[in-house]
Amino acid sequence: MSATAETAPAPTGAGGGPLLAVAGLRVGFVTEDGRVQAVDGVDFELEPGEVLAIVGESGSGKSVTAQTIIGLTRSPNSHIEGSVRLRGEELTTQTEAQLQKVRGSQIAMIFQDPMTSLNPVYSVGKQIVEAIRAHRSSVSRSSAHARAIELLGAVGIPDPERRVDDYPHEFSGGMRQRAMIAMGLALEPSVLIADEPTTALDVTIQAQILHLIQDLNRSRGLATILITHDLGVVAEVADRVLVMYGGKVVEQGSLDDIFYDPQHPYTWGLLGSLTRLDQPRPHRLPQISGAPPSLLSLSRGCAFRPRCPHEFAKCKEVPGLEARLAEDPGHRDRCRLAAEQKRKLREIEGRIGLEEPA
Amino acid sequence: MSEIGTTSSDGGPLLEVTDLVKHFPIKSGLLVDREVDQVRAVDGISFYVNKGETLGLVGESGSGKSTACRAVLQLLTPTSGSVKFEGREIAGMSRRHLRPLRREMQMIFQDPYASLNPRKRIGQIVGDQLKIQKVASGKELRTRVEGLLDRVGLSPEHYNRFPHEFSGGQRQRIGIARALALGPKLVFCDEPVSALDVSIQAQIVNLLDDLQDEMGLTYVFVAHDIGVVRHISDRIAVMNHGKIVETGDADQVCEHPRDDYTKKLLAAVPIADPRESRARRERTVAG
Numbered sequence: 001m002s003a004t005a006e007t008a009p010a011p012t013g014a015g016g017g018p019l020l021a022v023a024g025l026r027v028g029f030v031t032e033d034g035r036v037q038a039v040d041g042v043d044f045e046l047e048p049g050e051v052l053a054i055v056g057e058s059g060s061g062k063s064v065t066a067q068t069i070i071g072l073t074r075s076p077n078s079h080i081e082g083s084v085r086l087r088g089e090e091l092t093t094q095t096e097a098q099l100q101k102v103r104g105s106q107i108a109m110i111f112q113d114p115m116t117s118l119n120p121v122y123s124v125g126k127q128i129v130e131a132i133r134a135h136r137s138s139v140s141r142s143s144a145h146a147r148a149i150e151l152l153g154a155v156g157i158p159d160p161e162r163r164v165d166d167y168p169h170e171f172s173g174g175m176r177q178r179a180m181i182a183m184g185l186a187l188e189p190s191v192l193i194a195d196e197p198t199t200a201l202d203v204t205i206q207a208q209i210l211h212l213i214q215d216l217n218r219s220r221g222l223a224t225i226l227i228t229h230d231l232g233v234v235a236e237v238a239d240r241v242l243v244m245y246g247g248k249v250v251e252q253g254s255l256d257d258i259f260y261d262p263q264h265p266y267t268w269g270l271l272g273s274l275t276r277l278d279q280p281r282p283h284r285l286p287q288i289s290g291a292p293p294s295l296l297s298l299s300r301g302c303a304f305r306p307r308c309p310h311e312f313a314k315c316k317e318v319p320g321l322e323a324r325l326a327e328d329p330g331h332r333d334r335c336r337l338a339a340e341q342k343r344k345l346r347e348i349e350g351r352i353g354l355e356e357p358a
Numbered sequence: 359m360s361e362i363g364t365t366s367s368d369g370g371p372l373l374e375v376t377d378l379v380k381h382f383p384i385k386s387g388l389l390v391d392r393e394v395d396q397v398r399a400v401d402g403i404s405f406y407v408n409k410g411e412t413l414g415l416v417g418e419s420g421s422g423k424s425t426a427c428r429a430v431l432q433l434l435t436p437t438s439g440s441v442k443f444e445g446r447e448i449a450g451m452s453r454r455h456l457r458p459l460r461r462e463m464q465m466i467f468q469d470p471y472a473s474l475n476p477r478k479r480i481g482q483i484v485g486d487q488l489k490i491q492k493v494a495s496g497k498e499l500r501t502r503v504e505g506l507l508d509r510v511g512l513s514p515e516h517y518n519r520f521p522h523e524f525s526g527g528q529r530q531r532i533g534i535a536r537a538l539a540l541g542p543k544l545v546f547c548d549e550p551v552s553a554l555d556v557s558i559q560a561q562i563v564n565l566l567d568d569l570q571d572e573m574g575l576t577y578v579f580v581a582h583d584i585g586v587v588r589h590i591s592d593r594i595a596v597m598n599h600g601k602i603v604e605t606g607d608a609d610q611v612c613e614h615p616r617d618d619y620t621k622k623l624l625a626a627v628p629i630a631d632p633r634e635s636r637a638r639r640e641r642t643v644a645g
Contacts, residue, residue, distance in 0.1 A: 057555040058526075173419075202418035202582065207626040229556050232628030236635050255632045273560040274630045275585030277612055284567070285589055287560035291525055 018045035025082035036295045038064040040247040048221040053234040056244035057292045071099045108184035112196035114176035118168040125164035151182040174205035195227045246303030253331035263333035266304045268346045272353025286353040371406035378439035380429045399425040401600035412577040414591030422600040464537040468549035470529030474521040481517040484535045506535040527558035547579045
């Protein structure tokens with residue numbers, strides 16, 4: 001279905017490469033307590049119409065990765081290495097003024113909390129108009145207003161002609177998130193970064209927002225980076241998945257790779273601790289022991305080592321992110337266990353999980 | 359089949375709620391407040407909880423589940439209805455008469471960052487109620503608090519630390535230790551895991567499970583995450599617009615929902631299985 005002209009990889013933009021390419025991205029912050037390497041080597045490519053999910057817990061570096069793409073982590077105490085290319089154009093070296101032109105018009109971002117990301121003293125419509133006119137000063141106020149109404153309608157807000165003049169507090173949580181998406185789409189960006197877009201919403205509203213993102217994906221060829229901690233959400237919308245832990249990508253692959261042939265014990269743990277409504281409930285919920293690591297005191301070698309029941313001597317060196325399955329070069333992980341062993345170890349009572357340490 | 363209102367055989371349920379109503383007035387007017395309307399937050403709900411079981415209460419935001427908990431615990435005065443704890447009517451009791459009952463009924467809150475006083479040490483947070491209720495003091499108080507900390511997976515050395523030194527999961531453990539300090543019979547858990555990281559959620563759910571077995575606790579477990587509620591509950595009550603629309607055995611409600619709202623709610627829960635969710639999408643497109 002989606003294999004139309006717009007998803008064909010070759011003729012996108014100037015360079016002919018992928019729409020967005022992130023390579024060797026490292027982001028460090030100097031804090032009072034010491035230097036923190038929040039992101040430590042992230043690589044991925046994104047094509048039009050694709051949904052890439054970045055999964056991880058707090059402190060895994062997933063949000064910092066996304067914010068760095070549009071230059072939101074630039075500050076005197078941060079140190080950014082690596083490259084972010086949009087249609088072949090390097091973004092990390094651009095000036096703030098150049099980046100402003102990219103933000104919104106080419107890459108848009110929506111945030112978790114739609115209440116705090118809208119300005120409460122301006123009407124929703126005015127904020128969309130402002131976003132449009134900030135980038136396209138030639139657009140008249142009235143045509144920008146008309147466009148705002150059209151956008152609100154497109155994201156499923158009923159009666160947009162009337163609601164456009166409402167203030168954010170007059171919108172429900174789901175409608176506010178729709179308004180944020182409308183604002184994000186106002187300048188027809190090619191990449192949408194959604195940072196936990198449904199975490200603050202009820203499940204029925206969450207389902208609507210996810211469908212909306214999926215529709216936009218298909219109909220406009222919008223490439224999406226979806227940041228979430230919820231593997232259920234990932235299973236519903238993603239094409240490819242990055243699993244992050246302690247600032248590093250520990251596993252990346254296609255949606256089916258991650259769910260049906262996961263290679264890293266942390267991924268097993270995440271999958272195992274899900275409460276699934278479509279399966280009989282286990283007597284005890286499989287858990288990952290310990291807590292997500294502090295980036296100030298990461299253990300040497302594999303960051304997951306202190307919580308991993310399958311730790312062995314080789315885990316003391318940092319394992320590289322490599323394709324370890326000959327038949328699937330796109331599926332890469334950072335665990336040194338042999339593929340054979342992994343297949344055996346991850347099987348717990350007929351489902352994938354992480355064994356509890358004795 | 360209707361379980362609402364019926365009671366268990368031996369000696370009746372631990373908690374029995376009948377036609378509980380909590381309306382909040384909407385007032386208007388310049389000098390004299392006139393009541394112009396009401397928010398029917400809880401609009402006549404009835405349920406019971408037997409000793410040692412877990413009742414799950416699910417619903418979306420605004421469905422009235424938190425208000426229901428607070429009205430049952432008499433933290434909010436109910437507009438009308440009856441709340442019986444061990445057969446005794448507690449709705450409308452004075453604060454003085456309620457105080458001894460606070461030992462029996464406790465609550466664990468959602469936000470581990472907002473529910474602990476940042477200026478108090480952990481020992482104080484967990485131990486103050488033992489002092490107020492004159493259960494223990496001095497050395498004995500300290501021993502009991504350290505025992506509680508140990509039981510919820512913290513270490514006794516944490517006694518003199520402040521809340522900000524702990525992670526979200528550890529703070530929730532402190533909240534649990536505080537709720538259990540007086541040896542309650544009934545514990546209301548209001549979204550106890552929804553603010554926590556995925557890998558920590560399972561730890562807290564398992565901890566609550568273990569504590570229930572050990573101490574013979576009875577839980578009312580409130581959450582919007584149906585997967586978690588189903589895992590921990592024996593029975594589930596589904597709330598919508600201040601009313602309970604369906605109650606029943608946890609697996610029964612999740613696998614064979616009878617009410618339309620329950621069906622809609624379950625259909626919206628993402629399935630963490632790409633093949634399954636693709637199949638479901640195709641079914642909905644076809645249907």
